[in-house]
Amino acid sequence: MSHTVGIRQAQKQKTRQAFLDAALVLLEEQSLSSLGLREVTRAVGVAPTAFYRHFRSTADLGVALVDEALGSLHPMVRTTVSTAGDSEERITRAIELIAGHVDAHPAHVRFIARERHGGVQPVREAIRAQLVRFAEEVKAELAKDPQAEGWSEDDLLMLAHLYVDQMLITASLFLEALESPEDERERVSRLAARQLRLISVGRRHWLD
Amino acid sequence: MSHTVGIRQAQKQKTRQAFLDAALVLLEEQSLSSLGLREVTRAVGVAPTAFYRHFRSTADLGVALVDEALGSLHPMVRTTVSTAGDSEERITRAIELIAGHVDAHPAHVRFIARERHGGVQPVREAIRAQLVRFAEEVKAELAKDPQAEGWSEDDLLMLAHLYVDQMLITASLFLEALESPEDERERVSRLAARQLRLISVGRRHWLD
DNA sequence: TCATCCAGTTAACAACTGTTCTCTGTTATT
DNA sequence: AATAACAGAGAACAGTTGTTAACTGGATGA
Numbered sequence: 001m002s003h004t005v006g007i008r009q010a011q012k013q014k015t016r017q018a019f020l021d022a023a024l025v026l027l028e029e030q031s032l033s034s035l036g037l038r039e040v041t042r043a044v045g046v047a048p049t050a051f052y053r054h055f056r057s058t059a060d061l062g063v064a065l066v067d068e069a070l071g072s073l074h075p076m077v078r079t080t081v082s083t084a085g086d087s088e089e090r091i092t093r094a095i096e097l098i099a100g101h102v103d104a105h106p107a108h109v110r111f112i113a114r115e116r117h118g119g120v121q122p123v124r125e126a127i128r129a130q131l132v133r134f135a136e137e138v139k140a141e142l143a144k145d146p147q148a149e150g151w152s153e154d155d156l157l158m159l160a161h162l163y164v165d166q167m168l169i170t171a172s173l174f175l176e177a178l179e180s181p182e183d184e185r186e187r188v189s190r191l192a193a194r195q196l197r198l199i200s201v202g203r204r205h206w207l208d
Numbered sequence: 209m210s211h212t213v214g215i216r217q218a219q220k221q222k223t224r225q226a227f228l229d230a231a232l233v234l235l236e237e238q239s240l241s242s243l244g245l246r247e248v249t250r251a252v253g254v255a256p257t258a259f260y261r262h263f264r265s266t267a268d269l270g271v272a273l274v275d276e277a278l279g280s281l282h283p284m285v286r287t288t289v290s291t292a293g294d295s296e297e298r299i300t301r302a303i304e305l306i307a308g309h310v311d312a313h314p315a316h317v318r319f320i321a322r323e324r325h326g327g328v329q330p331v332r333e334a335i336r337a338q339l340v341r342f343a344e345e346v347k348a349e350l351a352k353d354p355q356a357e358g359w360s361e362d363d364l365l366m367l368a369h370l371y372v373d374q375m376l377i378t379a380s381l382f383l384e385a386l387e388s389p390e391d392e393r394e395r396v397s398r399l400a401a402r403q404l405r406l407i408s409v410g411r412r413h414w415l416d
Numbered sequence: 417t418c419a420t421c422c423a424g425t426t427a428a429c430a431a432c433t434g435t436t437c438t439c440t441g442t443t444a445t446t
Numbered sequence: 447a448a449t450a451a452c453a454g455a456g457a458a459c460a461g462t463t464g465t466t467a468a469c470t471g472g473a474t475g476a
Contacts (some may be wrong), residue, residue, distance in 0.1 A: 008443050029326035034242030047455050113325040119239035158402045194366045202410025216473050258424050
């Protein structure tokens with residue numbers, strides 16, 4: 001259908017991305033509900049009114065940020081769960097993946113953790129919807145595992161949510177330890193590994 | 209030392225409490241980092257400058273709110289963990305306690321969930337410090353249990369943090385379901401119960 | 417009783433906010 | 447080549463913000 005991007009639409013998307021980037025930087029030290037429209041345009045280097053060409057409000061911008069942040073997370077979730085190998089190896093890989101993602105996109109992770117329970121309803125709901133999708137994907141991956149034999153659908157979804165929540169908690173811990181020395185990050189890794197291990201043990205003996 | 213409260217100090221604490229109450233109401237629809245000083249004084253019905261007699265800034269007010277909110281939570285944590293009875297009975301009791309607390313102090317719970325990763329550093333740190341204390345208390349209770357035999361200190365603390373985080377997640381779920389019909393709240397109860405059950409199973413087989 | 421304290425008031429400040437309307441200059445369409 | 451579309455600029459608006467200084471009047475303590 002649409003073939004040529006058009007130098008016009010290209011510029012627009014470039015500016016739009018500049019808004020998203022600038023907002024993400026500003027949101028490192030405040031919440032979305034206190035992010036001002038003028039503040040963002042000032043950071044981008046553009047007139048305040050230009051904002052309306054891209055977003056209806058800062059809440060709208062927030063929803064766009066949710067898509068960007070959790071879109072980039074989607075591949076990670078899939079590989080995290082479906083990695084082959086024995087249980088212990090999976091856990092190590094999963095935690096490495098989480099740590100790597102936090103290193104690569106700290107502002108995204110911070111934004112999600114902050115706005116998940118934040119003061120802007122549409123953003124909260126957008127995050128919630130994405131996390132539900134994640135849980136369903138994780139559930140689908142779990143169902144493929146021979147260990148899932150005899151598990152009810154509800155129990156699988158319950159476990160999936162547990163994993164998703166645990167993933168966010170771990171990511172948030174890595175985030176707090178971003179500027180800390182290496183041994184602190186090691187400590188977080190080991191804590192997260194043992195928590196995942198305990199959940200794995202519970203999973204293995206669930207049907208007893 | 210101090211015997212008479214003094215009609216003066218009494219009035220002051222009354223006004224201070226009015227600030228905390230008003231702020232808690234305003235924070236139901238926004239985050240602390242967007243809470244204005246004038247907004248609060250207007251809600252209390254007092255001059256803007258009166259604010260400075262009680263707090264240095266809204267961040268300062270936030271820290272006071274953390275103490276109030278988590279102070280009221282302390283008794284709950286203790287009884288939640290130390291309740292007698294078999295594992296299944298404990299879980300049911302614990303979830304009832306959480307649900308009851310959310311019903312009784314929804315604004316407190318919302319505030320903690322929101323500001324735990326919120327945009328105001330001193331408040332984040334105050335919450336973090338309190339949650340660490342909770343985890344240590346839970347650890348102490350867990351250590352009393354005969355089931356804790358053979359557990360390392362680190363593993364006990366790891367499990368304690370898992371319980372504390374799970375408690376917050378559950379509270380937050382109940383909060384979201386506050387206005388929902390009874391069967392939705394039932395669904396949350398059962399989900400939370402099964403997650404706690406899985407952790408219990410993992411705990412029981414940890415030393416295998 | 418009298419001097420001191422101090423919670424809360426009043427007035428004013430410069431700076432900032434979101435939103436509207438009008439205009440410009442380049443790109444896209446015919 | 448003429449027309450329309452449209453991203454962004456500019457100016458102005460009524461309100462809001464945090465903070466300062468000087469003041470008031472009832473409680474406090476000698």
